[in-house]
Amino acid sequence: MTPSPRSRRRVLVSVSSIAVAALGVGVLAGSRIASPEDAAARTAAPKASQITVPVEKRALASKVVSRGDASFDGAVDLRVETSGLGTPAVVTGKVPAVGANVTEGKAILEITGRPVIALAGALPMYRALRPGSRGPDVLQLEQVLRRLKFDPGTVDGVYTSDTGSAVARLFRAAGYEAPEVDPQYKSAVDQAKQQVKSAQDGVRNAKRALKQATAGPSEAALVQANNDVEAAERELRTARGNARAYAAAKDRLELAKAQRRDLLKERDSSIEKSALSDAEDRLTDAKDALVKAQAEAGTPLPVSEVVYVKSLPRRVDKVNVSRGTLVNGNVMSVSGASLVVTIKVDADTKDLLKGGMNASLDLGDGKLIPARVTRITRAEDGWNVVISPKSLTGPQLERLRSANVRVTIPVKSTQGKVLAVPTSALSAGPDGESRVEVLRNGKIELVRVEVGLSADGFAEIKPVGGQLAEGDQVVVGK
CATH class of the missing domain: 2.40.30 (Elongation Factor Tu (Ef-tu); domain 3)
Incomplete structure (x- = not known):
């Protein structure tokens, strides 16, 4: 049977609709299907671009940063040399508390009632000092006394009476009597004084003898001698004409004159003068011996009454003794x-x-x-x-x-603010010069720079043969 015209139109419309739908599906499918090259192109990273930062003006400072422990400076142990004591080294007072200050010229302890005075010095107190002592420890003591305004005389490493006097003033300033002189030296001074007195008496006696030897006749003796001469002269005049009496009178006149000459003649006093000279020499020797004895009896410095520390003042960190205990080893630690x-x-x-x-x-x-x-x-x-x-x-x-x-x-x-860039912005050229890359108008320009101080990740720069200013963008990465 032959289809009608209306049926043919419906079939044509249906076929057309199917074709259009198929075309749409094909187009859509085609839009979702891509070649490997297209896929790689769409997923590749974008083209690299420069990472820049602005040139800054800032003050730079390099520094050392670390951690440290706090403590009191220079801890040392103090030891008092007590070997020179004739009695047990008992602590009798002045025991400091922890935290107390040790000051130069002041007592830090009392042992057997005597002070232990702190002085600043490198050499320890290892022996007692007294007039006549010599050495570097004496020199150190004199230097300390001079620094503390206790004049020790000549600072020459020799302990003299002047040194002893300065030591006495040091102890009195600390509130104590000066160290006592050994009794044997006191006794030597007393004996020397007696020798001087005896020598002085000898000089006086010798002078008296010399004066008597050189004094000449007394006035009475001289008058008597003159009278004897005058009487003999009168007798001689009276005897004229009598030869025998005249001769006798003449002899008596000559005798009277001789006796007067003997009376007026200067006596030999050489013996008395020699005796006086000997007496004066003995007096000089006695006085020299007294000076020496007195010098030897000057104020000493007992080994147990001073302790040296390299520097003062110090702080007491630990005390190893108490009142009534015996000193044995270090008495305290100070810093x-x-x-x-x-x-x-x-x-x-x-x-x-x-x-x-x-x-x-x-x-x-x-x-x-x-x-x-x-x-x-x-x-x-x-x-x-x-x-x-x-x-x-x-x-x-x-x-x-x-x-x-x-x-x-x-x-x-740096002296104030300077041009600075991150150290990552610096690069080296072919000849080793430093340079930065400056981005201007989308183009890179190389600018040579001199690099100054670097600190905290930044470097001081100065442009060489190019322009560079605060705010310019320099490349630090890509």
Whole structure:
């Protein structure tokens, strides 16, 4: 049977609809299907671009940062030499408390009622000193006395009476009597004084004898002699004309004149003069012996009454004795009166530091304590750097005791703000010069620079033969 025209139109529309639908499905499927090359192109990373930062103006400072332990400076043990005592070395008083200060020229202990005075010096007190002693320990004592304004006379390493007088003033200033002189030297002085007195008497007697020997005739004897001569002359005149009587009168006149001449003649006093000279020599010797005895009897310095410490003042950290106990070994431990912080550094870091540099201590409360590098000393595992606070409040001192704190020591800084870039922005050219890459208008420009101080990841730069200013963008990565 032949389809009608209406039926043919419905079939044509249906076929057309199917074709259009199939075309749409094909287009959609085609849009979702891609070649491997297209897929790789769509998933590849975008083209690299530069990472830049602006050139800054900032102040730079390099520094050493470390942690250190706080302690009182320079702990040492004090030992008193008691071998020279004639009695047991009993502590009788002046026992200090822990935390007390040891001051130069003051007593730190009493042993058998006598003080132990602290002095600053490197040599220990190893023997008693007295007039006539010589050596480096005497020189050290004289230097200390001179520094403390107790004039010891000539500072020459010889203990003289002047040295002893200065020692006596030292003890009186500390509130004690001067050390006693050994009785044997006192006895020697007494004997020397007696010898001087005896010699003085001998001189007086010799002078009296010489005076008598050279005094001449008395006035009465001289008058009598003149009278005898005059009487003989009168008798001679009366006897004229009588030869016998005249001769006798003449003899008597000659005798009277001879006797008067003998009376007026100077006597030989050489014996008396020699005796006086001998007596004066004995007096001189006796006086010299007295001076020597008195010098030897000058104020001594007992070995048990002074203790030397390298530097003062100090702080008492530990006391090993109490009143009534015997001294045996170290009597106490002392350290510097000032609290310090010690950090350890290696040799390279040590070369950056020196005494007197400023530093700061951080207790962790946000407040920095100004400090200064005091000294740098060699240690077994590097170098010890000792830092001293410039000043401490009471609470700060208490917090620092035995604490571990952060220490910062500025080593070098720029003079104000300078052009600076991160160190990652620096690169080296073919001839070794430093340079930075500057991004301008989408293009890279190489600018040579001189590099100054580096600190905290930044470097000071100065452009060489190019333009560079704050805000310019420099490449630090890609």
